[in-house]
Structure formats: structure tokens, C-alpha cells
Amino acid sequence: MAMKEFLRTKGFKMTPQRDLIFKSFFEMDRHVSVDELYDRVRQLNSSVGYSTVWRNLKLICKIGLAEEVNLGDGVTRYDRVTKVPHGHMYCLKCKELIEFNVDHIMDFLTVTANENNFLPEGYKIEIQGYCAKCRETMSEDNGDRLT
Amino acid sequence: MAMKEFLRTKGFKMTPQRDLIFKSFFEMDRHVSVDELYDRVRQLNSSVGYSTVWRNLKLICKIGLAEEVNLGDGVTRYDRVTKVPHGHMYCLKCKELIEFNVDHIMDFLTVTANENNFLPEGYKIEIQGYCAKCRETMSEDNGDRLT
DNA sequence: CTGAAAATGAAAGTCGTTTTCATTAACGTG
DNA sequence: CACGTTAATGAAAACGACTTTCATTTTCAG
Numbered sequence: 001m002a003m004k005e006f007l008r009t010k011g012f013k014m015t016p017q018r019d020l021i022f023k024s025f026f027e028m029d030r031h032v033s034v035d036e037l038y039d040r041v042r043q044l045n046s047s048v049g050y051s052t053v054w055r056n057l058k059l060i061c062k063i064g065l066a067e068e069v070n071l072g073d074g075v076t077r078y079d080r081v082t083k084v085p086h087g088h089m090y091c092l093k094c095k096e097l098i099e100f101n102v103d104h105i106m107d108f109l110t111v112t113a114n115e116n117n118f119l120p121e122g123y124k125i126e127i128q129g130y131c132a133k134c135r136e137t138m139s140e141d142n143g144d145r146l147t
Numbered sequence: 148m149a150m151k152e153f154l155r156t157k158g159f160k161m162t163p164q165r166d167l168i169f170k171s172f173f174e175m176d177r178h179v180s181v182d183e184l185y186d187r188v189r190q191l192n193s194s195v196g197y198s199t200v201w202r203n204l205k206l207i208c209k210i211g212l213a214e215e216v217n218l219g220d221g222v223t224r225y226d227r228v229t230k231v232p233h234g235h236m237y238c239l240k241c242k243e244l245i246e247f248n249v250d251h252i253m254d255f256l257t258v259t260a261n262e263n264n265f266l267p268e269g270y271k272i273e274i275q276g277y278c279a280k281c282r283e284t285m286s287e288d289n290g291d292r293l294t
Numbered sequence: 295c296t297g298a299a300a301a302t303g304a305a306a307g308t309c310g311t312t313t314t315c316a317t318t319a320a321c322g323t324g
Numbered sequence: 325c326a327c328g329t330t331a332a333t334g335a336a337a338a339c340g341a342c343t344t345t346c347a348t349t350t351t352c353a354g
Binding site: 070087091104117119122127 | 215219276
């Protein structure tokens with residue numbers, strides 16, 4: 001019942017839908033989209049509305065438990081916030097998101113920001129490409145290269 | 148007339164609109180959105196359609212002269228490709244994009260990809276925050292902090 | 295219990311992006 | 325240079341993810 005109290009201190013109420021959405025979100029694979037979470041939630045309670053899922057995902061971000069991740073494919077994903085900042089390897093084929101440690105880089109980025117008198121609020125380190133799994137099945141069907 | 152020949156080798160034709168759009172794009176500030184380029188082009192020739200601008204921006208990307216940049220504010224920007232990869236400092240207030248050198252980081256990222264048997268196609272290094280200019284005018288009106 | 299405030303679900307609205315389609319233009323070829 | 329194939333254009337419609345609206349229901353402090 002910890003979450004309920006936590007929300008209360010911020011002026012939010014707990015509801016069955018919210019409880020289900022929150023639990024589902026934290027149980028799922030990281031980096032879910034609204035649709036993915038919506039599908040999951042509907043499996044457990046088919047009466048929950050899309051906008052409710054969406055609003056709660058936004059709420060989770062607002063209270064600092066997740067962040068929006070934008071890979072440029074037009075779909076916003078929600079990434080659970082961890083204490084350690086991390087980078088993402090984003091597979092252009094299977095869309096998987098693999099995390100990696102970015103401690104080294106952080107130092108550099110902090111310095112860079114300071115040098116420019118820029119006040120950092122967040123970082124995004126991303127490698128786009130093809131994951132090990134997809135590279136295997138890449139012999140016959142190739143991606144969309146130019147021309 | 149170099150561009151025309153270049154396009155021809157890839158099966159594309161040159162048109163007055165295309166010529167105007169290409170020239171405008173390369174003359175403008177880096178990181179333009181479709182709307183911004185459209186506005187600029189319309190100043191020079193008000194009969195050019197939005198979709199034509201959009202398609203040519205896509206074409207510029209396809210032939211490798213620009214890349215889409217997605218900052219998560221719902222607007223795709225087009226960043227001229229330079230030989231040197233670079234990072235972006237993105238001001239959450241004025242939306243300005245400031246570039247910085249990322250040579251150090253590249254080594255690290257390359258190694259990281261290799262370790263995971265990940266085939267990199269592109270990188271994205273971004274610092275979100277507030278630029279020097281905006282920090283000054285940040286005393287009275289503050290941004291949207293949680294709650 | 296009760297009322298004020300928040301949450302919900304359905305539907306509609308928003309907005310940037312993308313496609314469709316009829317028409318026009320480019321340009322290698324004859 | 326006229327021709328025909330193929331690409332490009334412009335207007336409008338379609339798309340799709342995201343966001344808001346609104347009437348109704350639910351939560352929860354007092």
C-alpha cells in the first residue's frame with residue numbers, strides 16, 4: 001500500500017484502474033509504448049480505457065518513476081527511471097532496446113555542458129543499428145539502404 | 148549543375164521546385180523542420196506545395212545529405228550531414244540546438260557496440276536542458292517541474 | 295455519510311506526417 | 325525538335341499517435 005500513500009502526498013488518488021496500470025507497467029519489459037501497456041492491461045481488465053492508460057503513464061512520468069523515450073519511429077516509449085543513467089542500443093529491425101552503462105560518457109557530457117554554460121536536465125545516448133539476433137537473419141532480406 | 152547530375156545518377160530529375168528547396172535547405176540554419184523550410188520556400192515561390200517540400204526533405208535524407216533528428220517534441224527536424232558526428236544540446240525553452248564535438252565518446256560507443264555484437268548505423272548524443280541565454284530569463288518564470 | 299476533488303471511459307479533436315490521384319514537367323531517345 | 329516514359333508536383337484526403345473534452349463515477353478527508 002506504499003504507492004497509495006505516495007500518491008496521496010502529491011494529491012492523487014488511488015483507483016483500481018490505476019493500481020492495475022501501475023503494477024502492469026512495473027512488471028512489464030522496460031520501454032513499453034502506450035499501446036503495449038494498454039493491451040496488457042486489457043488482458044487483465046477489459047474495461048479500462050485507453051486514455052486512462054495514457055494518463056497514468058504520464059502520471060508515472062510526472063512523479064518521476066519513468067521517462068519518455070523517443071526513438072524517432074513515431075512512438076513514445078516509457079522507460080522506468082533507474083538511479084543510474086544509461087544509454088540505449090536501438091535495433092532498427094526488431095525495435096528492441098538494449099541498455100548500456102554510460103558512466104564514462106557522463107563525465108564528458110557534464111564538462112561539455114558546463115563549458116557552454118548549459119544547464120543539463122537530461123541526457124540521451126543512443127546507438128541505432130542491428131542487434132546480434134537480427135544480424136543473423138540479415139543475409140537474405142536486407143534493410144532499406146539508399147536508392 | 149553538379150547536383151542535377153548527382154540526382155540523375157540515382158534516377159531522380161531536377162525541377163525548379165526541387166532546386167529551390169535544396170538551395171534553401173542548405174542555406175538555412177541547420178536543423179530545420181518541414182514547416183520552417185516550407186515557410187522559407189514559400190517566400191521565394193508561393194506556389195510550391197507543402198508535400199513537395201516534405202518529399203524533397205525526405206529525398207535529401209535518402210541521398211545521404213541530411214538526417215532526421217527527433218527530440219521528442221513531436222517535430223522532426225532535418226540536420227545536414229557533416230563528416231564529423233556531433234552531439235546536440237537541446238534547449239527546452241527556446242528549442243535551439245547547439246552542436247558539440249563527440250570524438251571522445253565515439254570510441255566508447257564503438258567499443259560498446261562491438262561488445263554486444265551490435266552493428267551500429269547511427270548515433271545520437273543529446274543533452275537536454277537550458278541554454279545560457281534562457282538561463283538568464285529564468286528567474287521569474289520557471290519551467291514545469293513535477294507536481 | 296457526504297461533498298469536494300480527482301479519475302474514468304468514450305468520443306472527438308489535434309497536429310505532424312504520409313499517401314493518393316489527377317495533372318504537369320523532365321529529359322533520353324528517335 | 326517532338327515524343328513517350330517516367331518522375332515530380334500540388335491539393336486534398338488519409339493516417340496515426342497523442343491529447344483533450346465532457347458527462348459520469350469514484351475516491352477519500354472531514
